[in-house]
Amino acid sequence: MTQSSIPADEVKKIVLACEAGMGSSLMVKNTLIKKAKKAGLDILIDHSPVNLIPKDADVVVAHAGLSARAREVAVNSVVVSFNMFMNDPAINKLINDLSEGNEIKSS
Amino acid sequence: MKESIQRVGGAMSGMVIPNIGAFIAWGLITALFIPTGWAPNEGLSEMVGPMIVYLLPILIGYTGGKMVHGHRGGVIGAVVTTAIAVGASDPQFFGAMVFGPASAWAAKKVDAALQPSAPEGFEMLIDNFSLGILATVLAIVAKQVISPIMQGILDALGALSEGIVDAGLLPLVDLPIEVAKVLFLNNAINHGLFGPLGVAEAAETGQSVWFMLESSPGPGLGMLIAYWIAGKGMWKQSAPGTIIIHFFGGIHEVYFPYILGHPIMILAMWAGGMSQALWFQITDAGLVAAASPGSILAYLPLIPRGGAVGVLGGMAIGAIVSAVVGTIVLRARPVKETDAGVEDTITMDNVPGVG
Incomplete structure (x- = not known):
């Protein structure tokens, strides 16, 4: 089963997943890295194809259209889904929760 | 059902996409050196x-x-x-x-x-x-x-x-394409199905229209322009940035939320995609190899000699028609904004053609 939540201080690795692992995931990854850096977060952020999400990912971020498949693959991760590729509230909330030490919840 | 199609398509495109660099090398060599190319050279065309x-x-x-x-x-x-x-x-x-x-x-x-x-x-x-x-x-x-x-x-x-x-049925092929694309089957269609068909045709005739049906950024560009003109709130504000990523960066995924969040806008994609396909058909247009990502910049070097009117004309027509239809649709049926932004309005279930 996918994890339903994880405390912020246990998040060491975030993986952005898209279909091919080369296009949109890379783009959103770079956005997330910038935001994490701004927030002073020390977390490894990577991207991957949805069917090859690494097992050690604590949090997986995927578009709502792919999150069902992300959940099948990333059984040990919290999966956060988003709708917009730019300025999505879910992405901003993730960064916010991480910097404030909140629980990261599956969505 | 949707997930299993995505999975098969993902596996197919997963075999092709890491090798796109080699496809591009082949495409450029073809475009340059075959007898009808830009710099015909018998030795190099071997x-x-x-x-x-x-x-x-x-x-x-x-x-x-x-x-x-x-x-x-x-x-x-x-x-x-x-x-x-x-x-x-x-x-x-x-x-x-x-x-x-x-x-x-x-x-x-x-x-x-x-x-x-x-x-x-x-x-x-x-x-x-x-x-x-x-x-x-x-x-x-x-x-x-x-x-x-x-x-x-x-x-x-x-x-x-x-x-x-x-x-003359190419425009009809566009109907399922536009729906499948926004369900994230874009790579599966383009690389799993149209890519091999296109390559088989291009190997014989030097170009193929199958490379363009999914990957042309024209209709998506028009739909986003419609949001820019007639959209509201964050949809309008985010449209210009999305246009740059979509049209020049070639990452079509960025426009999918604009359809998923307001499914009736698929009408704009259909109108643009079908007119574009019709133009491609009339002008016998094609690319010499698969353009990946689907960016205008990836298209330009792969247009066969003498094919610019067909390719770029079709793309422009697709963009214009989709922008006009999209603007009319947005005026008639504006996006309902909610306090939570777009989150409440987006579900996969309300896309036409998907149960």
Whole structure:
């Protein structure tokens, strides 16, 4: 089963997943890295194809259209889904929760 | 259902996309050096045939095998794909996509049976010869049996795709494309299905319209312009940035939320996509190779000599029609904004054509 939540201080690795692992995931990854850096977060952020999400990912971020498949693959991760590729509230909330030490919840 | 289609499509495109660089090299060599190219050169054009018939399918078969069983899977996938390629006359992409992974799966089973029982010091001998012998057997079967079957399937598909073009049905093909795209089947369609069809046609005629039906950024551009003109709130504000990523960066995924969040906008995509396909059909347009990502910048070098009016004209028509229809739709049926932004309005279930 996918994890339903994880405390912020246990998040060491975030993986952005898209279909091919080369296009949109890379783009959103770079956005997330910038935001994490701004927030002073020390977390490894990577991207991957949805069917090859690494097992050690604590949090997986995927578009709502792919999150069902992300959940099948990333059984040990919290999966956060988003709708917009730019300025999505879910992405901003993730960064916010991480910097404030909140629980990261599956969505 | 949707997930399993995505999974098969994802596996197919996963074999092609890591090798796109080689496809582009082949496309550029073709565009430049074939007799109708920009700089015809008989000697250099000798590379075109072997690359398309052998190199590209073998890369796909290798990548497919590697996905199933690491490097050893890739090796046997490459051997078996070579056998299929040698036995057929057209580029064997479908054969590579099926039998690359399948032969790797067989190698995985054989390894699982043999490796635990290998005596100490004989591991390397057993590893190398088990793979070599299995590859030999599978290659013989592939050459004698599978290759003719795959060639037959390819002939049938080629005839079907030619029939669709000849019967003037290309615009209708656009209807399922636009829906499948926003369900994240864009790579599956473009690289899994249209890519192999396009390559088979381009190998004969030097260009193919199948490379453009999914990957043209025209209709998506128009739909986003409509949001820019007639949208509201964050939809309007985010449209210009999205246009740059979509049209120049070629990442079409960024426009999907604009359809998923307001499904009636698929009308704009259909209108733009169908008019574009109609123009492509009338002008006999095509690209010399697959444009990936689907960016205007990836398109430009792959337009065949004398084909600019067909390709760029179609793209422009697609963008204009989709912008006009999209603007009308947005005026008639504006997006309902909620306090939580867009989150409440977006579900996969309310996209037309998807149950």
